[in-house]
Amino acid sequence: MKKRLWVIYGMLTLATATWGSAFIAGKFAVQSFEPATVAFLRFFGAAILLFPLMWVMEKDRKKPTLKDHGLFVLLGLTGIALYNICFFLATKHAPVIKSSLFIASNPVLIVLLSGLFLKEKITRNSIIGMAIALTGVVFIITEGHILTLFQYGFEPIDFVLLGAVVSWAIYSVVGKVVLKKFSSVESTTYAVAYGTLFLLPFALAETSWLDVQEASLTTWAAIAHMSIFVTVVSFVMYYNGIKEVGAAKASIFINVMPVSAVIMATIFLGETFTLAHGIGAGFVLTGVYAGTNPNLFKRKLKGNIVKNKTA
Template sequence: MTSDIAAERRTAFVLLTFMALFFGGTWVAGKVAVDAIPPMTLAALRFSIASALLWLWARSKQASGRAPTVHDLPLIFGMGLTAVAAYNVLFLYGLKLAPASDGAIIVPGLAPIMTAALAAVVLGERIGRWGVAGLLTALAGLILVMNPGGAQAPGRLLGDFLFFLGAACWGIYSVIGKAATTRFSPVNATLYGTVTGTLMLLPFAVAERGWNALAAAPLASWIGGLYLAVFGTVLAFVFFYEGVKRIGAARATTFAFLVPIFGVVSSVIMLGERLSASTVAGGALVLLGLWLVQRQPSVQRGQDASLQPAK
């Protein structure tokens, strides 16, 4: 029995490490893909593929639970809007303006902190002294990463602000997701939100008229787009879900610390981005803030398998 438990834990650690690696890689993949594929077209492509794969996976898992009713539509609409449609528009337009490493620090670092703050306001969860300290520390880190008083490339500050709004969207989604998983299984909640968000994106993708650019995009951009769909969406969620089943949500969510690290390292290695001293210092403060927030017991208990790290 003890050896079985140890084996389950090792499996979970491997799955969750790859989950963080896949999420961290979305910043590089998105940067490469959006260089040639228009943002709305890319987002619609990503989630059309992801919706189909998640549906197949949900079928294979024979996910139980009731079908959604008309009373569930506002909740499902909110998940699709915040986690898929709005978040990915901000994510991709941010990548057109700012370095991938900025986004890899700001979004996955701040999203859990945004979740804690919103849960305190909306759900009445106690944030505690550790949570307050984490919020203030992460805010200081965000200011350093954005470095508004320093020399910035044109548009970078705006791109970083879009990343900040993306983190806010993910925080809102996480709060909505807590309500959703009282009605649906994590698998079904994620599937419903993903399909709904995809349907929201499709009209904008058609209006963008980006299909010619998609057809003419280089192989690297296609690989980036497919990575976003398969690795950065489907496999990352599946691995997180399987990890949670083995070691619980509280332990699984601590692997969120690895997402910014993998994202920044891959941006430096694969894109040749250079990190300024303020970016490194700011990233360290954001991670410290995330660690402080995770020390708050109520935050850890509030996590569940549908609330994977921001990507």
């Protein structure tokens, strides 16, 4: 069981680390298309791949009821459409420090909603691990200059950022409900399908056929990467992780995303990897380990009790 748990944790780490590459691929893709169009093309490509995958892997799949389709619509609206629209709007109009910090607060809201609506147990380890990981994320985002956070006051774009955080939290929590009946492949496929439909009007409004024809090979490669690896492979792994360990614990791994984004930006975009990035990454990995190891603090406590008795 313990070995299986580490396989799940490995999948969650790989999934969220791959999400970090979306920031790099997105930089190339938006050179030819507007953000909502990039999101639509990404998920449209993913849907084309996911449906055959579902038909092959899920031979005995259940037929969704009207209520099930309602949940899939909610997943597509929140995690695919609204989250991406809010996220891309924020990257365009908000400082990177502020938008990154808002997104990094996702695990906190997911844990709270999981406790309220799914009755998931919020453990001391989860809270400590989340706090340590979030500290690391703040260190990475601010490059060690934490006081810069206080330079930014309240702005209307903060509502958009809050929308992104709430959308992803709802997506993760509702996903746990859907996964009681459907597999991770089925859940991802239906969510992506509905999300793509929601994104279609935005793509049609801002993109012409000429834009499609003039898009570079690099743009299409970036979109293909986001469709295949960032969406199909990673979303299925993330949902499988939620099914196995719960939304609250799986959410801790979201903190891996900014670490991988910084490392990939250093490799592919020539950005500088600073000491602050290294310290922040250390905090994140420590936080994830603390949050997913239920015996970490118990073991220490037990050791102290034994020591006291022998004394």
